[in-house]
Amino acid sequence: MYTYNYLFDFTKNVFMKMGCSEHDSKIIADVFLAAEMRDHASHGMIRIKDYYELWKARRINTDPQVTIVHESPSTAVIDGDNAVGMVVARRSMETAIEKAKKAGTGWVAARNSNHFGIAGYYAMMALETDMIGICLTNANPLVAPVFSISRMIGTNPIAVAIPAMKQPPFVADFATTPIARGKLAVAEKKGEKVPFGYLQDKNGLPSDDPTILKSGGSMLPLGGDRVHGSHKGYCLSSIVDIFSAVFSGANFGPFVPPSVAYLPVLDKKVGKGTGHFFGAMRIDAFQPANEFKTKMDEWIETFRSAKPVKGQERVMIPGDPEREAEERNRKDGIKLVPAIKDDLVAVAKELGIEFK
Amino acid sequence: MYTYNYLFDFTKNVFMKMGCSEHDSKIIADVFLAAEMRDHASHGMIRIKDYYELWKARRINTDPQVTIVHESPSTAVIDGDNAVGMVVARRSMETAIEKAKKAGTGWVAARNSNHFGIAGYYAMMALETDMIGICLTNANPLVAPVFSISRMIGTNPIAVAIPAMKQPPFVADFATTPIARGKLAVAEKKGEKVPFGYLQDKNGLPSDDPTILKSGGSMLPLGGDRVHGSHKGYCLSSIVDIFSAVFSGANFGPFVPPSVAYLPVLDKKVGKGTGHFFGAMRIDAFQPANEFKTKMDEWIETFRSAKPVKGQERVMIPGDPEREAEERNRKDGIKLVPAIKDDLVAVAKELGIEFK
Numbered sequence: 001m002y003t004y005n006y007l008f009d010f011t012k013n014v015f016m017k018m019g020c021s022e023h024d025s026k027i028i029a030d031v032f033l034a035a036e037m038r039d040h041a042s043h044g045m046i047r048i049k050d051y052y053e054l055w056k057a058r059r060i061n062t063d064p065q066v067t068i069v070h071e072s073p074s075t076a077v078i079d080g081d082n083a084v085g086m087v088v089a090r091r092s093m094e095t096a097i098e099k100a101k102k103a104g105t106g107w108v109a110a111r112n113s114n115h116f117g118i119a120g121y122y123a124m125m126a127l128e129t130d131m132i133g134i135c136l137t138n139a140n141p142l143v144a145p146v147f148s149i150s151r152m153i154g155t156n157p158i159a160v161a162i163p164a165m166k167q168p169p170f171v172a173d174f175a176t177t178p179i180a181r182g183k184l185a186v187a188e189k190k191g192e193k194v195p196f197g198y199l200q201d202k203n204g205l206p207s208d209d210p211t212i213l214k215s216g217g218s219m220l221p222l223g224g225d226r227v228h229g230s231h232k233g234y235c236l237s238s239i240v241d242i243f244s245a246v247f248s249g250a251n252f253g254p255f256v257p258p259s260v261a262y263l264p265v266l267d268k269k270v271g272k273g274t275g276h277f278f279g280a281m282r283i284d285a286f287q288p289a290n291e292f293k294t295k296m297d298e299w300i301e302t303f304r305s306a307k308p309v310k311g312q313e314r315v316m317i318p319g320d321p322e323r324e325a326e327e328r329n330r331k332d333g334i335k336l337v338p339a340i341k342d343d344l345v346a347v348a349k350e351l352g353i354e355f356k
Numbered sequence: 357m358y359t360y361n362y363l364f365d366f367t368k369n370v371f372m373k374m375g376c377s378e379h380d381s382k383i384i385a386d387v388f389l390a391a392e393m394r395d396h397a398s399h400g401m402i403r404i405k406d407y408y409e410l411w412k413a414r415r416i417n418t419d420p421q422v423t424i425v426h427e428s429p430s431t432a433v434i435d436g437d438n439a440v441g442m443v444v445a446r447r448s449m450e451t452a453i454e455k456a457k458k459a460g461t462g463w464v465a466a467r468n469s470n471h472f473g474i475a476g477y478y479a480m481m482a483l484e485t486d487m488i489g490i491c492l493t494n495a496n497p498l499v500a501p502v503f504s505i506s507r508m509i510g511t512n513p514i515a516v517a518i519p520a521m522k523q524p525p526f527v528a529d530f531a532t533t534p535i536a537r538g539k540l541a542v543a544e545k546k547g548e549k550v551p552f553g554y555l556q557d558k559n560g561l562p563s564d565d566p567t568i569l570k571s572g573g574s575m576l577p578l579g580g581d582r583v584h585g586s587h588k589g590y591c592l593s594s595i596v597d598i599f600s601a602v603f604s605g606a607n608f609g610p611f612v613p614p615s616v617a618y619l620p621v622l623d624k625k626v627g628k629g630t631g632h633f634f635g636a637m638r639i640d641a642f643q644p645a646n647e648f649k650t651k652m653d654e655w656i657e658t659f660r661s662a663k664p665v666k667g668q669e670r671v672m673i674p675g676d677p678e679r680e681a682e683e684r685n686r687k688d689g690i691k692l693v694p695a696i697k698d699d700l701v702a703v704a705k706e707l708g709i710e711f712k
Binding site for chain 1: 426427428429430431433458459460461463465500501502503504505506508514516518526528530531532533534535551553559560578579580583584585587588589590591592594595597598602603604605608609610626627637638640641642643648651652654655658659662663664665666668670671672674
């Protein structure tokens with residue numbers, strides 16, 4: 001078991017060794033640790049090695065000039081200068097919040113960025129100032145549109161955070177596929193099959209084999225098949241892709257650059273880097289903040305009081321599982337599986353620091 | 357077969373007879389006909405009788421004062437004065453567009469409204485002025501949260517319209533359930549079963565019986581079951597509900613008033629009427645409009661060129677099926693099934709007009 005502080009300091013030091021400023025390295029470490037604490041380990045320490053390899057391959061810029069390239073009273077477009085995604089994303093969400101302070105809402109599209117960790121982190125930044133936060137990002141193409149066998153689109157997540165008064169905030173943070181890519185990777189490592197409805201083979205036939213992605217298969221959009229509404233999942237992923245990439249001038253759909261160094265840089269570019277989209281809405285642009293938050297308490301309490309099916313203790317509110325994980329992990333510490341520890345030891349050694 | 361003009365004039369006259377102004381009646385008829393033309397007949401002429409019955413029961417206001425009750429540079433809250441939903445929704449989207457002209461984006465939450473027809477209609481209003489349009493609404497509670505047997509939430513649709521240059525616009529308009537309520541009603545009328553994944557019985561067991569909604573059953577969120585991501589569908593419906601109702605001060609979740617007169621007014625109210633949410637984003641708040649629209653052409657052409665699975669001719673772009681239906685229905689006319697015709701004849705007779 002590791003403490004929060006040990007992993008935070010290690011992560012910060014890794015990125016400082018790679019040339020990031022202390023300011024940026026702290027932001028990056030904060031997002032990595034948020035993923036671990038909230039039980040989204042697929043976006044946590046397991047990815048340090050990916051960033052390190054991208055940096056070694058000179059595919060990521062650790063000394064960036066993140067700049068606003070276009071704006072209106074309630075909007076901005078940010079160019080991330082190929083920085084580590086967390087740095088671009090944090091700056092973008094800060095800009096959205098600043099815009100919202102004056103215009104009621106703020107909306108920022110970011111281009112020329114990279115993988116930014118968990119989307120929920122940025123959406124939740126808005127909560128501190130009584131705002132609603134929204135965060136979208138596109139991602140490597142692994143998902144086929146309905147009735148297609150081409151990998152055109154990512155698992156493109158949506159995060160929305162809404163503050164309440166006495167109740168904890170409502171925080172939704174989910175991929176627009178039935179399951180996150182990371183969970184398929186876990187099944188693959190364990191040699192397990194997965195339920196039908198997640199994957200298809202290269203001919204578009206349903207598959208339960210997580211290795212199928214290595215032989216021309218693809219992930220399916222939320223809904224799974226047409227009968228169960230996969231055209232709606234396809235709509236959602238597409239909207240996230242367009243907001244993240246077309247609004248900002250980033251690469252869209254099949255042209256999103258790989259977030260790992262072992263996949264080659266794509267030949268064709270239709271924009272700059274990976275794209276994200278951020279929104280901040282001041283509560284009191286709609287309702288007096290206390291009225292709104294009291295009403296959110298009532299919303300949350302109403303949904304908590306829904307009758308559970310037999311065998312379930314309760315009905316959950318989006319954000320409950322992650323918040324409970326955070327409490328548990330803060331108390332018990334963070335567990336890393338041996339393979340991840342080995343990766344971190346190796347990265348540390350190459351950078352002249354230590355991980356144990 | 358009926359012509360567009362015949363049904364438009366009839367619908368307009370029905371609402372004028374009920375006391376709506378000619379201006380409002382034209383808006384209402386326009387939305388009804390848009391539903392018919394786009395093959396969303398479940399939101400078309402079949403619903404005239406519902407509005408008429410609500411009016412007879414004095415549950416809807418045909419002479420409303422729709423007013424802005426709160427605003428910031430980029431936001432507004434509108435009170436619909438219990439008007440026909442189309443009147444509130446059109447005014448709200450116009451306000452969002454006006455806000456966007458000055459602030460870059462405009463966001464309007466509406467309360468004290470009623471059923472407004474198809475969400476896509478309002479999202480598409482933004483296209484005329486080179487804006488992206490967004491429309492959400494809550495709806496009667498028919499859907500159970502994940503792991504619950506309580507009907508807490510509606511089929512809460514999401515509509516997003518994005519303009520392109522030479523290509524037709526991207527228009528997504530979908531319920532956050534695997535299937536729309538209207539399609540279950542059709543299966544029920546035909547005495548047919550439906551696929552598993554849409555419904556559960558009163559104990560939370562999977563059901564293929566569309567009549568189950570009459571005996572304590574409920575619809576399932578997009579994703580169907582937890583394994584296939586129904587927690588994501590639940591998140592989506594919840595977000596739509598909160599944006600539509602908590603932002604505006606309307607009734608949320610289980611308290612959304614019925615859109616039909618044969619269901620009683622609910623005892624408990626947590627706000628006013630039904631709620632909607634509208635967004636308009638000026639393209640050039642992010643990118644020069646022509647650059648953006650040319651990039652959207654490229655996005656659409658890229659996705660159209662995805663390889664179809666065997667047995668399918670092509671991969672569709674959101675909005676394709678409805679646009680093609682519109683072309684076909686404009687040419688061939690609109691067909692109404694005998695039961696709907698009978699309803700319209702009866703409504704017409706009571707109002708002293710004619711339908712044949």
